[in-house]
Amino acid sequence: MTANAIIGSIQEGRAERAISSLKKLTSPVVKVKRKGIIEEIPSREVVPGDVIIFETGDKIPADARVIERGNLKLDEAVLTGESVASEKYVTPIKPEAKVTEQKNMVFSGTQVVAGHGEAVVVATGVHTQMGEIARTVQEAEEDIPIMRRMAHFSRWIIKAVVFVMVFTLVVGLLRAYDLYDMFLVVLSQLVSAIPEGLPVALTVALSIGMYRMAKRNVLIRRLAAIETLGSVTAICTDKTGTLTRNEMTATSAFIGFNDYEITCVGFVPEGTFIKEGRGIDPADDDPFIQAVKIGGLCNNAKLYKEKETWRLFGDPTEGALVVLAYKAGIDLDLLNNTVPGVFEIPFDSASKLMVTLHRAGDKNVVMV
DSSP: OOOHHHHHHHHHHEEEEEEEOHHHTOOOOOEEEEEEEEEEEEGGOOOOOOEEEETTTOOOOSEEEEEEEEEEEEOOOOHOOSSEEOOOOHHHHHOTTGGGGOTOOOOTTOOEEEEEEEEEEEOOOSSHHHHHHHHHHHOOOOOOOOHHHHHHHHHHHHHHHHHHHHHHHHHHHHHHHHHHHHEEEHHHHHHHHOOOOHHHHHHHHHHHHHHHHHHHOOOOOSSHHHHHTTTTTOOSOHHHHHHHOOOOOOOEEEETTEEEEEOTTTOOOOOOOOEEEEEEEEOOHHHHHHHHHHHHHHHHOOOEETTEEEEEEEOOHHHHHHHHHHHHTHHHHHHHHSOOOOEEEETTTTTTTEEEEEEEEEEEEEEE
């Protein structure tokens, strides 16, 4: 029992320390407006009544009521399971509206994928929608596979031990052994039948699993979670976009009365271009290059490489056009410096377009 407790405490303690260190490293800050002054504070210091300011890429620190917005869209998949970004407004809603219908609210843990806005904080911590979910999960009764198996195994052992004890007692009495001696024999059988090494063996096995998961950059807080994870045989869901990579890719285009096909998927800026059934160099096709440049300039998404992985900052739809531009050999950073943007009308679902104004030498150029 001592070894079992020591091994379990060491493994779970390591996981807790690692998680605590990660929390300190990723402690987010948020912009708030207090007494008319904008300042940056740790998100844990946000209180109801604060006016928070956020823009594309920011994570919402608390539940808040939107008071100002500019093409504001949030990814609320962690809360609602909906992979499509939710557009936010400042108009009032009905008090009985569900979370998915509260278009004038931003919620803790969600992320801004487009636009900017300001909101008044109405709930923090456990009082937020995410806090409600966390509390519900904590209050739920545990029924993990390993507990069910151990309970089944324990019942089987008890039945077997009782049968052996009764059989031994009956045989002893039939052979006229002393009742007290038979009682001691039966009691010794009962004690020896209890598998004292089983908890230790189980803890060691789960600790090895936790160690192997840690080597693959997965932190497990509790030992029992290892066995639960290993028992999963099927995941049932009705929201594929939430569980998949949530990437969008431009694979075809219709420009200048010509059809184009673009190979490759994801954010990797590599691929081939096919026009009317034959491969082409996009640099030699002026209408195509012009359209791709417009798509890349009239855009707020950014593509960057993190170690060996390409990642996108911004809306996946805009990101698809940015990746297309890089596939076509266009350096958008250089292009943005050559024709810098001076004005922007963000994309709006009502007008279904986005407009940017760029300075090209002594002229202004509008991209739509």
